[in-house]
Amino acid sequence: MSGADMSGTATSGTGRVSSMIMGPLGGSLLPARTPRQAFRKMVQSEARLSRRQPIGPALGLGMPVVLLVIFGSLPAFHKHYPKLGGLTYFNIYLPILLALVLAALGLWSLPTPLATYREQGILRRLSTTPAPPPWVLAAQLVLNVGQAVVALIVLVVVGIAAFGVEAPKSIIGLILMLLVSMAALFAIGLVIAAVSPTGQAAGAIGSAVFFPMMFFAGLWVPRNEMPSALRGVSDFTPLGAAVQGLQSSLFNGFPSVQPVLVLLAYAIVAAVLALRFFRWE
Amino acid sequence: MSVNGGTAGTAIEVSHLRKTYGPTVAVDDVSFSVAEGEIFGILGPNGAGKTTTVECAVGLRTPDSGSIRVLGLDPVTDREELHLTVGVQLQSSVLPSRLRVGEILDLYQSFYPEPADVAELTEALGLGGKLKDYYKDLSGGQKQRLSIALALIGQPKIAVLDEMTTGLDPRARRDTWELIAGVRDRGVTIVLVTHYMDEAERLCDRVALVDQGRIAAVDTPVGLAGRAGGGKRVRFLPSGSFDDRLLTGRPEVISVQRQGPHVLVGGSGQLVNAVILTLAAAGVDANDVQMESANLEDAFVRLTGRSLHGEHNEEEVRESEAVAQL
Numbered sequence: 001m002s003g004a005d006m007s008g009t010a011t012s013g014t015g016r017v018s019s020m021i022m023g024p025l026g027g028s029l030l031p032a033r034t035p036r037q038a039f040r041k042m043v044q045s046e047a048r049l050s051r052r053q054p055i056g057p058a059l060g061l062g063m064p065v066v067l068l069v070i071f072g073s074l075p076a077f078h079k080h081y082p083k084l085g086g087l088t089y090f091n092i093y094l095p096i097l098l099a100l101v102l103a104a105l106g107l108w109s110l111p112t113p114l115a116t117y118r119e120q121g122i123l124r125r126l127s128t129t130p131a132p133p134p135w136v137l138a139a140q141l142v143l144n145v146g147q148a149v150v151a152l153i154v155l156v157v158v159g160i161a162a163f164g165v166e167a168p169k170s171i172i173g174l175i176l177m178l179l180v181s182m183a184a185l186f187a188i189g190l191v192i193a194a195v196s197p198t199g200q201a202a203g204a205i206g207s208a209v210f211f212p213m214m215f216f217a218g219l220w221v222p223r224n225e226m227p228s229a230l231r232g233v234s235d236f237t238p239l240g241a242a243v244q245g246l247q248s249s250l251f252n253g254f255p256s257v258q259p260v261l262v263l264l265a266y267a268i269v270a271a272v273l274a275l276r277f278f279r280w281e
Numbered sequence: 282m283s284v285n286g287g288t289a290g291t292a293i294e295v296s297h298l299r300k301t302y303g304p305t306v307a308v309d310d311v312s313f314s315v316a317e318g319e320i321f322g323i324l325g326p327n328g329a330g331k332t333t334t335v336e337c338a339v340g341l342r343t344p345d346s347g348s349i350r351v352l353g354l355d356p357v358t359d360r361e362e363l364h365l366t367v368g369v370q371l372q373s374s375v376l377p378s379r380l381r382v383g384e385i386l387d388l389y390q391s392f393y394p395e396p397a398d399v400a401e402l403t404e405a406l407g408l409g410g411k412l413k414d415y416y417k418d419l420s421g422g423q424k425q426r427l428s429i430a431l432a433l434i435g436q437p438k439i440a441v442l443d444e445m446t447t448g449l450d451p452r453a454r455r456d457t458w459e460l461i462a463g464v465r466d467r468g469v470t471i472v473l474v475t476h477y478m479d480e481a482e483r484l485c486d487r488v489a490l491v492d493q494g495r496i497a498a499v500d501t502p503v504g505l506a507g508r509a510g511g512g513k514r515v516r517f518l519p520s521g522s523f524d525d526r527l528l529t530g531r532p533e534v535i536s537v538q539r540q541g542p543h544v545l546v547g548g549s550g551q552l553v554n555a556v557i558l559t560l561a562a563a564g565v566d567a568n569d570v571q572m573e574s575a576n577l578e579d580a581f582v583r584l585t586g587r588s589l590h591g592e593h594n595e596e597e598v599r600e601s602e603a604v605a606q607l
Contacts, residue, residue, distance in 0.1 A: 034361070034392055041391040045380060052379040120375040128339055128369035129435070130361055131392040 034130040042131070042139040049113065050143060056109030060144075061151040063104065064097045068155055071097075072163035084224050087251060092222045094159050095246035099181065099217045099239045101151040106185030107206040107213075110144045111192040116199030124281040133280045137193075141186065148182055165250075173249035180263040181242035187270035188238065194278040216240040223247075235259070238266045291350075292317045292439055292470040293338060298347035300333050307333040309494040311347070315439075320461070320471040322485030324478065324577060326589055330494040331474045332372060335441050338472070339369050352438060365393065368437035370428050372444045372474075378417035382408060382427060385416060386434065393435035405460050406430050407453070421448040429457065433464065440464065443474040458484050478577045478589055488577065492585040505580040513552045514573040516545045520566035527563055531555050536582045547579040 050056050071077050077090040084092055114137060117123050123133045156174075159165040168174045192209065196202035215221075217239035223231055234240030235258065245259035293315035300308040308330040315321040323331045336342045338349055340356035340363055349356055354363045376385055386403065390396040403409045406426040411419065419427065425448050432440050442461070446454040461484060465471050475481055481488045482502045490497040490505065498505060525537045528546055533555040536547040546556055557567050581589045 035394060038388075038391040041388050045377070045384065045388050048384065049377055049379055117377075121371070121373070122375060122377060124341070125371055125374040125376070125431075128341065128364060128371065129389065129392045130364045132361075 034132070038131050039135055039139065042135050043142050046113070046136070046139045046143045050109075050147075055112065056105055056144060056147050059104035060101050060109055060147050061154065064100045064151060064155060065158070067100070068094070068097055068158060068163075072159070078164070084222075087224075089222070090159075090163060091165060091251060092218070092224060092247070094155070094165060095243045095250060096218050096222070097155055098152055098178065098246055099242045100214065100219065101148060101155065102178075102181050102185040102242070103210055103213055103217075103239060105144045105148050105151075106182070106189040107192065107210045108189075108203065109147070110140055110186060110189040111196065111202045111206060112199050114140055114190075114193040115196040115202035118279065118281065119198045121281070127280060137190075137278075144186065145182070152178055168250050169252055170249045170254040173254040174246065176260065177242065177245040177249050177255055177263075180260055180267065181238070181246070184238045184242070184263040184266040184270065187267045187274060190274035190278070191270050194274045194276075213237060213239045217243045236262055238263060290317055291315070292319075292352060293321075293472065294348075294350045295334070295338065296348050298334065298337060298349060299345045300330075300337060300342060301345055306494050308337070308344075311491075311494070311496050313489050313496060313499050315470060315472060316487075317470050318465065318468055319486040320465050320473055320484055322481040322488040323472065323474045323491055324476065324481045324485075324488050324581070324589070325491035326476055326587070329491045331476075331491050332443055334491070335443060335472060335474055339363070339367055339441055365435065366438045368432035368435055368440045370432035370440070370442045370445055372447075374428055376416045376424075376427070378415065380416055381412065382414050382416065382419070383412035385427065386412070386430065389431050389434050395436055397434050397436045399434070402430050402433060405463070407456060422450060422453050425449055426453070426457070429460075437469065439470045439472065441472045441474075444476070445473070446475070446477065446480060454480070476589065478581070482577050490577070490581050490584060492581070492587060497584040498580070502577055506574070506576050508580050508583065513549055514545065514547050514576070514579060515553055515556050516540075516543055516571045516573065517556070517567040518543055518569040519560065520568060521564070523560060523563055523565045527559060528556060531559055536579065538582070538588060547582065 071090055071093050077093070078088050080086050080088055117136060123136065126133045126136065156168070160167060188209070189206075192202055192205050196205055216234040216237040217223075218226070218234070223234055223240065223243060226234060231240075235244060241259035241262040245255035245263075248255045291314050295314065296312045298308055298311040299306070311330070311334055313321075323334065325331050333342065337344045338351055338356055340360040343357050351363055352366055356363055380388075382403075383399075386399050390399060400409070403412065406429060408423065408426055408430060411423060416424070416427070425445065429442065429445055432442060445461075446457055449457060458480070461471060461473070473481070473485060485502060487499060487501055488505060489499045498508065500508070519542075525539075528534045528537050531548075533550045533552045534546055534548040536545075538545040538547075546552065548555070553570065553572055557570070560567050578589055581587070
């Protein structure tokens with residue numbers, strides 16, 4: 001599930017997503033008769049709901065940007081330290097905040113509405129119309145991928161333009177790392193949506209996963225300052241691998257293959273689990 | 282969107298439907314057919330298998346055995362095509378609380394190639410002034426009417442309405458009945474699942490009485506009432522307590538039911554005389570006597586030996602009766 005597929009036009013994006021999701025359900029891959037505009041309306045509805053109860057925008061965009069500005073305003077964060085490999089704390093925290101965007105959107109903003117819709121029978125109601133319920137899931141993915149792209153671009157651009165971060169050493173590496181990280185986090189979010197009986201449960205599970213993941217991402221103790229054993233564990237967590245690869249793309253060059261493979265493995269395993277366990281009612 | 286040949290005039294054909302949930306048999310060997318253009322009622326107490334039956338018919342559940350054809354389509358394999366022509370109102374369905382009524386209608390309208398006119402539909406359902414309201418701010422009755430509107434928004438050939446007037450006040454129920462009769466007059470086949478006897482009696486061309494997963498009888502409301510025998514009913518308020526067997530011992534009496542302080546006696550012949558004289562002999566006065574001809578309620582009791590309202594609370598019974606008297 002690469003983010004690139006979904007950031008295209010709405011209809012072509014849906015094709016990929018729903019064929020992936022609907023395969024084991026035995027449903028038609030793409031409904032032949034439902035008007036195409038129905039999917040656009042569905043994305044529009046999800047966007048409205050997200051605006052009226054802005055979990056995604058607040059946690060996925062607001063919180064990381066506020067933290068970026070706070071960190072950027074502290075002079076101590078702009079001192080270069082040999083223990084950080086000559087980087088500043090601001091440098092160190094930029095990839096952590098990028099990871100925060102993906103964690104907030106993938107672990108909270110994506111699964112909570114889906115679990116709520118199932119809990120309330122909204123997905124079931126939808127399955128009595130010609131519109132397939134997987135379209136709601138696809139609409140949520142489109143919406144959250146869109147929010148993630150905006151938030152990630154804002155963070156990188158503000159970091160460079162306002163707080164003197166150098167241009168990324170490897171732009172391709174950066175984009176690659178963001179895509180595989182997004183795939184892993186969103187797939188994990190779908191597992192949460194799959195196993196949560198209620199919207200509240202989804203929120204609770206999301207939190208239970210979010211905080212340990214952000215710990216290993218280095219939000220409280222940056223990876224450079226972790227004891228090596230702890231960092232070794234961090235390398236194999238989704239956000240630890242993400243920060244490792246993002247940091248090297250930003251400040252050193254194209255990332256090593258290990259974080260990419262770790263994230264791909266999480267993405268594939270989680271996607272399989274989500275497909276296996278997702279229920280529409 | 283072809284109506285397959287061989288079933289002309291038949292909208293829905295259900296034969297030998299069976300559905301179990303674990304050890305529980307929800308629907309057992311149910312067969313019936315619904316003609317195009319009729320209002321077909323499925324009447325029975327809660328837990329009788331009404332909802333399971335229609336959920337199988339609209340493809341929400343897969344039957345264990347038996348076959349179902351809806352406009353010639355198989356609900357399981359032809360689901361999408363079916364949902365273009367069959368509108369469904371589910372019992373207790375909920376919609377996103379922070380969407381406005383107009384936005385929900387707009388969304389559901391986009392699912393269908395030839396949707397109904399939203400303004401006309403909402404006007405007919407008394408939702409015209411509510412388009413800007415959030416779903417969460419609607420009353421129970423308004424939510425129910427929105428749910429009916431969504432079942433009709435695709436201009437379906439068949440509308441399946443499950444407990445459509447539950448939660449509506451008497452006035453709104455009557456309005457809804459009129460609306461449904463109007464929809465039928467435009468040629469739409471309607472399947473009405475209900476536990477309200479008066480609703481089935483008032484609205485349905487034919488009614489299937491369902492009890493414990495089986496169909497007890499299918500007939501017109503008048504035909505079913507006729508099967509209740511004699512076709513009379515006496516309702517009264519006794520001045521004191523008495524043993525029901527006092528009345529059931531009389532040849533005129535077929536059934537005796539208690540409804541709060543009231544007693545409802547079904548039977549035939551000189552029923553009123555028999556009741557009053559028998560009670561008087563036991564020193565009990567029958568006050569506030571009302572006589573009615575037999576109805577579906579009696580038919581149900583007669584055919585199943587159980588009360589239609591056996592599992593409902595008194596409030597619901599009173600509510601349904603208040604409406605019946607309007």
